[in-house]
Amino acid sequence: MILSLAWRNIARSWQRSLVTVAAVATGLSALIFLWGFNDGVHNTMMRNLQQVIVGSIQIHHTDFFKKPSLSRHMKQTPELMKALSKAQHSGQVKGLSCRLDSFALAAGDDVSEGLVLLGMDTKAEAQTTRIAEKVDQGRFLQADDGAVCVLGATAARNLGVSLGDDVIFLTQDRFGALAADKFKLIGIISSGEMGIDRGLAIVPLDVLQTMLEMQGRYTRVVLQIAPEHLESVTTSLRSSLNHKDYEVLRWYDMYPMMKQWVDLENAFYYIFLGVVLLIVAAGIMNTVLMSMLERVREFGVMMALGCSRRVLAGMVIVESMILGALGVLFGLFVGLTLVAWFHGVGIDLSAQMDTVARFYVDPIVYTEIDANHLWQTAGSVMAAAIVAAFVPIWRVAKLQPVEAIHHV
Amino acid sequence: MSDDMLLQATDVCKYYHSGDSDMAALDHVDFQLKKGDFTVLSGRSGSGKTTLLNMIGLLDTPDVGSLDIAGEDVLALSAAKRADFRLQRIGFVFQAYNLIRVLSARENVAYVLQLRGMAKKERLDIADHWLSEVGLKGLEHRRPDQLSGGQQQRVAVARALASQPVLVLADEPTANLDSQHGESLMNLMRDLNERCGMTFLIASHDPVAMAAAKQCVHMEDGNIVSSDIV
Ligand SMILES: Nc1ncnc2c1ncn2[C@@H]1O[C@H](COP(=O)(O)OP(=O)(O)OP(=O)(O)O)[C@@H](O)[C@H]1O
Numbered sequence: 001m002i003l004s005l006a007w008r009n010i011a012r013s014w015q016r017s018l019v020t021v022a023a024v025a026t027g028l029s030a031l032i033f034l035w036g037f038n039d040g041v042h043n044t045m046m047r048n049l050q051q052v053i054v055g056s057i058q059i060h061h062t063d064f065f066k067k068p069s070l071s072r073h074m075k076q077t078p079e080l081m082k083a084l085s086k087a088q089h090s091g092q093v094k095g096l097s098c099r100l101d102s103f104a105l106a107a108g109d110d111v112s113e114g115l116v117l118l119g120m121d122t123k124a125e126a127q128t129t130r131i132a133e134k135v136d137q138g139r140f141l142q143a144d145d146g147a148v149c150v151l152g153a154t155a156a157r158n159l160g161v162s163l164g165d166d167v168i169f170l171t172q173d174r175f176g177a178l179a180a181d182k183f184k185l186i187g188i189i190s191s192g193e194m195g196i197d198r199g200l201a202i203v204p205l206d207v208l209q210t211m212l213e214m215q216g217r218y219t220r221v222v223l224q225i226a227p228e229h230l231e232s233v234t235t236s237l238r239s240s241l242n243h244k245d246y247e248v249l250r251w252y253d254m255y256p257m258m259k260q261w262v263d264l265e266n267a268f269y270y271i272f273l274g275v276v277l278l279i280v281a282a283g284i285m286n287t288v289l290m291s292m293l294e295r296v297r298e299f300g301v302m303m304a305l306g307c308s309r310r311v312l313a314g315m316v317i318v319e320s321m322i323l324g325a326l327g328v329l330f331g332l333f334v335g336l337t338l339v340a341w342f343h344g345v346g347i348d349l350s351a352q353m354d355t356v357a358r359f360y361v362d363p364i365v366y367t368e369i370d371a372n373h374l375w376q377t378a379g380s381v382m383a384a385a386i387v388a389a390f391v392p393i394w395r396v397a398k399l400q401p402v403e404a405i406h407h408v
Numbered sequence: 409m410s411d412d413m414l415l416q417a418t419d420v421c422k423y424y425h426s427g428d429s430d431m432a433a434l435d436h437v438d439f440q441l442k443k444g445d446f447t448v449l450s451g452r453s454g455s456g457k458t459t460l461l462n463m464i465g466l467l468d469t470p471d472v473g474s475l476d477i478a479g480e481d482v483l484a485l486s487a488a489k490r491a492d493f494r495l496q497r498i499g500f501v502f503q504a505y506n507l508i509r510v511l512s513a514r515e516n517v518a519y520v521l522q523l524r525g526m527a528k529k530e531r532l533d534i535a536d537h538w539l540s541e542v543g544l545k546g547l548e549h550r551r552p553d554q555l556s557g558g559q560q561q562r563v564a565v566a567r568a569l570a571s572q573p574v575l576v577l578a579d580e581p582t583a584n585l586d587s588q589h590g591e592s593l594m595n596l597m598r599d600l601n602e603r604c605g606m607t608f609l610i611a612s613h614d615p616v617a618m619a620a621a622k623q624c625v626h627m628e629d630g631n632i633v634s635s636d637i638v
């Protein structure tokens with residue numbers, strides 16, 4: 001009975017109800033779209049960070065990340081192999097590659113530069129990261145390559161070398177002896193990320209292992225994992241690897257800045273959400289209160305007939321909930337349609353973006369929305385609708401039948 | 409209290425504060441109704457008719473006095489019990505805007521039965537019965553805004569009677585009607601009183617209403633000054 005009365009009251013003043021529902025729907029769909037944009041940018045950023053070179057999880061010898069040194073290396077011990085094959089058998093690991101890296105001095109014609117010299121297993125790397133796609137001159141490493149290297153674009157410019165030139169890398173091997181070798185420059189990377197473009201030299205893993213006396217040894221194991229499995233794989237790896245010998249670091253353990261930035265931006269969105277919720281609540285409250293004040297007399301008659309305040313209050317809250325639910329439904333529909341549409345076509349921001357300061361952000365934003373953000377937003381709009389009923393309900397609770405009946 | 413006594417109000421007072429003085433809307437009123445009465449409470453505007461009706465209808469409580477309806481000391485009841493007493497024993501017809509505007513005529517009548525928890529089929533049958541009793545057969549599905557003022561008041565009467573109350577209270581039921589419709593509404597109530605034996609108490613200063621009364625009680629300044637059998 002409450003439901004039918006509430007629905008009929010909404011239908012009776014359908015114009016007012018429509019405006020309210022439209023306002024709620026507009027507010028919610030705007031929020032969903034903004035979340036879509038926000039999550040699109042953030043998720044792309046986080047995905048790019050992981051996919052370009054860092055990976056989702058890295059396994060090192062304990063303390064290697066903070067104090068890199070060739071002495072903190074890993075071998076293919078049964079413990080490590082078992083842990084890795086367990087992770088791979090879970091089906092949650094998209095790619096896995098072993099790397100060896102060290103600092104080196106690169107010498108060009110007249111100048112020298114300090115670089116990270118990174119040995120990559122080309123085949124494994126292709127399944128793990130997209131670094132090969134970032135080569136814009138020449139080519140990336142291939143299997144069976146000999147003493148060849150790929151350089152970041154800025155590093156190549158600073159060294160004054162171009163494709164086909166020889167670059168000499170000077171470094172120390174595992175025993176501290178000086179090692180120097182000549183590598184032919186076959187590719188140049190322009191990734192837009194400063195760290196890569198100005199400080200990285202990539203060479204074949206086996207070539208570097210030999211040069212550094214590190215045969216069968218690695219400094220990093222890099223895993224690519226979907227976000228939803230990140231935590232479980234981390235936990236499982238940590239439990240099967242002795243923490244005295246191994247550290248298992250997620251991307252945000254290594255580069256906390258980006259996650260903090262994302263969290264900060266999300267916090268701003270929550271504030272914005274709060275403001276929109278206030279507007280939604282005020283809109284619904286206005287509608288319900290107006291329709292209630294119009295009916296004070298009717299409420300008085302209903303009370304005189306024996307209808308309890310509880311039933312009247314129930315009717316008011318159900319009216320609010322219906323308006324809220326309709327608004328949320330339409331808002332979800334419109335908002336998700338927008339997100340889905342721009343997920344397909346993307347929003348081109350290249351004109352607004354300075355290419356230098358890209359920080360793993362793509363110039364075309366493809367909207368997407370985290371399920372959590374979606375339900376939080378829709379849920380709080382619905383909650384706002386219910387909260388909005390409290391002022392009218394409070395008025396109903398104070399209503400005296402005698403006064404209400406004579407209300408004009 | 410004798411067997412055919414329905415209502416006994418004794419020494420009832422109600423005071424309102426106006427400015428710094430207290431004003432007695434009901435000033436030591438004694439009042440009785442017998443089963444089957446059809447009494448019109450008359451008197452000038454401000455004489456206290458509505459106030460007395462509200463006391464009897466348990467919509468308001470007197471400051472002084474006692475009130476006994478159908479053998480029950482109703483002033484001793486809790487607020488919730490009083491609401492229930494209203495629902496079970498008293499029917500109301502107000503001056504205007506009696507009806508729930510989103511409900512059809514039969515739904516309005518059935519509404520009080522629904523509050524009592526009656527099943528749908530039964531309450532709609534009863535509603536249709538009482539609507540035809542008040543001469544609204546065929547208009548059951550109209551909403552209040554599709555009915556004339558007189559028809560709306562008839563729906564209100566049907567609603568008041570549908571729950572088979574011991575007492576029907578009507579406050580100025582004819583005030584918003586022209587004299588012709590007022591008269592026919594009064595005749596309808598009088599007819600129902602005679603055929604069904606329901607007790608009516610009607611507050612009105614409308615001569616048309618007084619003409620239909622079995623008994624007329626006249627009020628002045630919060631006092632009952634005369635009581636005539638018509
Ligand atoms: N809520 C109130 N506050 C203050 N005074 C009131 C209130 N209700 C009624 N009164 C006063 O009590 C007196 C009796 O009022 P009541 O409404 O009973 O008169 P009435 O006989 O029904 O008049 P009418 O024919 O105009 O309906 C009036 O003087 C009125 O001003």
Ligand SMILES: [Mg+2]
Nearest residue numbers: 457458459579
């Ligand atoms: Mg009155």
